[in-house]
Amino acid sequence: MSDSILDIEKPLEKLEGKIAELKKLNADGAIDLTEEIYLLEEKALRLKEEIFRNLTPWEKVLLARHMKRPTALDYIQNIFSDFIELHGDRLFADDPAVVCGFAKLEGRSILVTGHQKGKETKENLRRNFGMASPEGFRKAARLMKLAEKFHLPIISFIDTPGAYPGIGAEERGQFVAIAENLKLMSRLKVPIVVCVIGEGGSGGALGLGVGDRILILEHAVYSVISPEGCASILWRDGKKAPEAASFLHLTAQDLKKLKVVDEVIPEPLGGAHQNPDIVFENVKISLLKNLKEIEAQYSAPSFEESLIEKRYQKFRKIGIVMEIVESNSKKY
Amino acid sequence: MEDLWEKCPQCKEVVYRKALEENLKVCPKCKHHFRLTAAERIALTADEMTFKELDPFLSPGDPLGIGKSYTEKCLEDEKKTGLKEAVLTGTAKIGGVSAVLGVMDFHYRGGSMGSVVGEKITRAIEAAVESQKPVVMITASGGARMQEGTLSLMQMAKTSAAVAKLNEAGLMYLCVLTDPTTAGVAASFASLGDVILAEPRALIGFTGQRVIEETIRQKLPPGFQLSEFFLTHGMIDLIVERRLLKETVARLLQYGKGGLS
Secondary structure, three states: OHHHOOHHHHHHHHHHHHHHHHHHHHHHOOOOOHHHHHHHHHHHHHHHHHHHHOOOHHHHHHHHOOOOOOOHHHHHHHHOEEEEEOOOOOOOOOOOOEEEEEEEEOOEEEEEEEEOOOOOHHHHHHOHHHOOOHHHHHHHHHHHHHHHHOOOOEEEEEEEOOOOOOHHHHHOOHHHHHHHHHHHHHHOOOOEEEEEEEEEEHHHHHOOOOOOEEEEEOOOEEEOOOHHHHHHHHOOOHHHHHHHHHHOOOEHHHHHHOOOOOEEEOOOOOOHHHOHHHHHHHHHHHHHHHHHHHHHOOOOOOHHHHHHHHHHHHHHOOOOEEEEEOOEEEEO | OOOOEEEOOOOOOEEEHHHHHHOOOEOOOOOOEOOOOHHHHHHHHOOOOOOEEOOOOEEEOOOOOOOHHHHHHHHHHHHHHOOOOOEEEEEEEEOOEEEEEEEEOOOOHHHOEOHHHHHHHHHHHHHHHHHOOOEEEEEEEOOEOHHHHHHHHHHHHHHHHHHHHHHHOOOOEEEEEEEEEEHHHHOOHHHOOOEEEEOOOOEEEOOOHHHHHHHHOOOOOOOOOEHHHHHHOOOOOEEOOHHHHHHHHHHHHOOOOOOOO
16 A cells, blocks of 8 residues: 555655544544644645645656556546447457447447556556557557447547557557557547546557547646656666656646647546546546537538548647748748 | 778678668678668659659757757757758659658658658648659658657657548558668558568567567567568568669559559
8 A cells, every 4th residue: 555655645644644543532532632633634735735736747747657546447437337348359369458348428329448557466467557559459449440330429548658568569560550540540530539547658648549639637647758768768867757757748737738638637636546536527527528519510411521620630730840931930 | 991991780791882882782791771861762762853852941949948958969960961850751753653752861860750750741741642642651760759749749640640641532652661660650650551661671660679678578589670570470561672672662653543554
């Protein structure tokens, strides 16, 4: 249990432990500690606000990877009803690092996909820590095509350190599997809402992450490379990951500024794991709102064409370049 | 001395530079394919005097505000290579067929893809759709460019979406993977070709070998992630020696829309 508490959470953990102790004493009835408890609770709240208002990018990375952070299946089970998980890519295997299936969102049929991390070590090993193999991307591709066939919107939860780095994954074309998904998702004729709930790790994240709306939780991150990998390449020192985290502009807030994501979904104070019910509710509201907005923009019968053209333009615009036009330097 | 001779990184033989150049920079002793510059690639691929550059005025900004450690390296590479970015795009004739040609250059920031590379490739593919031409893409890249963060990552989606449009227009897309083509570039526009060719012994793949070794804690087998490995595993169509590359590309283009019949 203790190894799932981050350094930033420790002072808080200590204070909350003390409060619990006092509450127990108070309940025994020997002395009245109501006032002391009240003061300590005030103090804990202030401390919590202080800590979580000023998180560094690296602290956000740690929070995004928190062992107790809700996983894709937590969202699926708490936001949707009637989830039917479907397995296998019909080519090689079923990848437990990716979950997919039909479900109902407020009674409405949808297809959901997501990276799935484990809750503890054993499950994490089985699920490869949420690192998808080609089979995972291909399972998602197979089922997303089904969604298109049945006109079901797609919701995709992103939470992965990256695509699985293994011999078999390379043999079976990890790079091809990801590329094919990017191409496929850019043209699926159904609404796609992507929600980054934890770690958005590079190509492995993007392989399930092309859509009409990209949402991200307040303390989630999305990066071209892990901070450790970046530090080891740039400065030949993986221990400089905290600096790399700042360098990479991977926080939800930075990504909103860079127009990579459309919306930042608030988390309860202390992070999603402190009060999962609040975050499930926030995500649900946001998913419903975004689906409604996407669908309201278009009128049948040209819905499908305008949907994919708008999605194309959304990604088309991402990037900042310099161009000299008639001897004027233009930045856009 | 240095100018006249070059050491082959594969067989370690010292090769007379002129002989190497006459042999299209393929080691006469062991057939190791040396890395080429974008200009050498174009000379090797396009019919003489037919290459017309598209979007020559695009250059990298510094979108994350990294500062000199990024901008100065870009300028250094610009001086070294004469390129404004890691890819050159243009129109050309290849064996008489009009095509859009993209060539990456590993000597500029390791061929990495940031906003400009993504933008140039996307514009080139869009130009091909507009003018109904096939696209030939010759890649050499270590992947997405870290210094532009998630903006670089998103270029994978942007370029792949452009390829999807090219597919829908019924136009041929031909990829030639050269050493190295890895990570974010391999996992996007480089591996979406209708036909994928590779030069012999080119390093291809998604994850870097050091990362794989650290993860699985075992040594990788010899030949891992080379062209021959991926041909065996069914990920590419054909390995083509450099001296046959242009001819092969031209022959393949015959079978697509706009090919000579």
